[in-house]
Structure formats: C-alpha cells, structure tokens
Amino acid sequence: MTAAELTEQIFKKKSFLCVGLDTDLEKIPTYLLSEKDPVFSFNKAIIDATHQYCVAYKPNLAFYEAIGVDGFKALKKTIEYLHSEYPEIYTIADAKRGDIGNTSRMYAKAYLEDLGFDSITVAPYMGRDSVEPFLEFTNKHTILLALTSNQGAFDFQTKNLENEELYKEVIKTSLTYKNAENLMYVVGATKAEFLQEIRKIVPESFLLVPGVGAQGGSLEEVCQYGITKNVGLLVNSSRKIIYASDSSNFAEIAAARAESLQVQMADELTKLSS
Numbered sequence: 001m002t003a004a005e006l007t008e009q010i011f012k013k014k015s016f017l018c019v020g021l022d023t024d025l026e027k028i029p030t031y032l033l034s035e036k037d038p039v040f041s042f043n044k045a046i047i048d049a050t051h052q053y054c055v056a057y058k059p060n061l062a063f064y065e066a067i068g069v070d071g072f073k074a075l076k077k078t079i080e081y082l083h084s085e086y087p088e089i090y091t092i093a094d095a096k097r098g099d100i101g102n103t104s105r106m107y108a109k110a111y112l113e114d115l116g117f118d119s120i121t122v123a124p125y126m127g128r129d130s131v132e133p134f135l136e137f138t139n140k141h142t143i144l145l146a147l148t149s150n151q152g153a154f155d156f157q158t159k160n161l162e163n164e165e166l167y168k169e170v171i172k173t174s175l176t177y178k179n180a181e182n183l184m185y186v187v188g189a190t191k192a193e194f195l196q197e198i199r200k201i202v203p204e205s206f207l208l209v210p211g212v213g214a215q216g217g218s219l220e221e222v223c224q225y226g227i228t229k230n231v232g233l234l235v236n237s238s239r240k241i242i243y244a245s246d247s248s249n250f251a252e253i254a255a256a257r258a259e260s261l262q263v264q265m266a267d268e269l270t271k272l273s274s
C-alpha cells in the first residue's frame with residue numbers, strides 16, 4: 001500500500017489508529033486456550049471487532065517468536081486473514097530488525113515479500129547498508145526507530161553527536177539513503193513535544209507513534225505537535241485495547257476502546273479542515 005492510499009483510508013475511516021497485536025497467551029481470556037490456535041482465535045476476534053475503527057494492525061513479532069512454531073503459524077494466519085478479509089488495512093511487522101546487508105535482505109524478503117506485510121520496523125544502529133535492503137521494495141515502507149517511547153531512549157538517542165541529538169542525525173542521514181521515499185519513522189507518544197523538532201526535518205513523512213494507552217502518551221499532544229495537513233500519523237495502542245477485558249465479550253470491549261480513540265481522532269481531523 002502506498003502512503004497516499006493509507007492517507008485516503010485515514011480520511012475515509014476518520015481514524016489513524018493502529019491496533020497492536022501483542023498477543024500473549026498469559027493475557028488472553030483463558031477459555032481460548034483450549035482452542036487449536038488460541039493466538040489466531042484471539043487476533044481474529046480482535047480484528048473482526050475493531051477493524052472499522054482503525055487503519056492498521058501491528059503484530060509485534062516478539063510475542064509470536066516466544067511460542068515458537070505455533071507463534072509463526074499464528075502470525076502467518078493473521079496476516080493472511082487480514083489480506084483476504086480486510087485488504088484495505090495497512091500492516092506493520094514490528095520486528096525491529098537490521099543487520100549487515102546480506103542478512104537484512106533476508107529479513108526484508110521474509111516480512112515484506114513472503115508474508116507480504118506493508119511495512120517493517122527497523123533499528124538504524126548498523127547504518128545505511130543495513131537499512132537500504134528494506135527500502136528496495138516498491139510500495140512497502142521501512143519504519144526506522146528515531147526516538148523511542150521507553151526511558152532508555154535517553155541513553156543514546158537524545159545524546160549530542162557534533163551538536164545534534166543522535167535521533168535527529170538518524171533521521172537526516174536516513175534521508176540520503178537510496179529509496180528514502182519509502183521511509184517512515186517511529187516516535188514515541190511519551191515524547192510528543194519532540195515532534196515539533198522532528199517535523200522540522202521531516203515535515204511530510206508518516207510517523208508511527210506508539211505509547212498511547214498503557215505507556216501514558218497523550219493523543220492530544222501527539223496531534224498538537226505532530227499532525228500534518230495529510231495527517232502523517234499512525235498512532236498505535238496495544239495492551240489498552242486488546243486486553244481491555246478477559247471475559248467472553250473481550251472483543252466487544254476492545255472495540256469500544258478502539259472506538260473511543262477513533263472518536264478523538266475524528267475530532268482532531270476536523271480541526272485540520274477548520
């Protein structure tokens with residue numbers, strides 16, 4: 001999916017919500033555990049209930065890798081289900097990969113080609129040749145970690161490198177990469193005020209903004225500093241939505257949480273046109 005098509009979906013659905021599928025066997029309703037594929041059953045129920053309120057889903061691969069072969073099968077079924085039932089939905093493989101070029105190429109093939117995700121999160125630490133193999137894929141996006149939502153982001157990302165914070169250097173340097181038009185960036189919602197500075201460097205780029213909900217980020221602040229006339233934001237929430245309840249109507253309650261964020265997003269979108 002192109003960025004323009006994603007923007008079209010955002011205006012159509014009045015939502016720039018991404019629901020995080022961080023599916024944890026210890027957190028899903030216990031009655032699902034007797035099913036053949038509890039992870040897929042949970043994801044399917046969440047997707048069916050929330051799809052009208054969001055434009056993207058982001059399975060975090062750690063949760064799937066943690067349960068081995070079953071996890072990989074559940075991930076594959078989830079992406080196939082999204083492709084067949086909700087092809088208008090944007091998909092993000094939250095993998096945070098990046099290695100020497102030869103190896104990055106394999107990660108890119110696995111997630112962007114074989115599994116067919118629209119995008120993948122990538123760590124920028126190993127530099128140009130570790131990122132460019134992901135950027136080669138047409139109509140796919142590489143979402144580079146710029147300024148992450150966790151406390152440890154201050155260990156390196158905000159440190160000065162020749163008078164400029166590292167996260168700014170990451171973004172500026174990445175703009176010189178081949179096929180840089182396929183880049184998006186991760187900026188944590190917990191650091192919303194930094195979005196002002198980031199927008200000076202990438203005024204138009206899509207930003208994936210996780211950290212609203214369980215990590216305490218504010219949607220209002222994210223929009224105040226980060227929204228553009230074409231929106232340019234995908235705001236992710238995982239636990240606050242998918243684990244809103246562990247009863248048999250968990251999906252309905254998750255949908256209500258997603259709807260409440262969507263309503264706030266619709267309100268932010270009306271401000272753009274006024």
Ligand SMILES: O=C(O)c1cc(=O)[nH]c(=O)n1[C@@H]1O[C@H](COP(=O)(O)O)[C@@H](O)[C@H]1O
Binds near residue numbers: 121147186187210
């Ligand atoms: O790349 C990410 O998605 C990501 C980057 C970041 O800076 N912070 C962050 O929380 N994430 C991911 O976003 C999701 C946030 O989950 P919740 O805190 O439950 O909403 C998790 O899958 C995290 O791994």
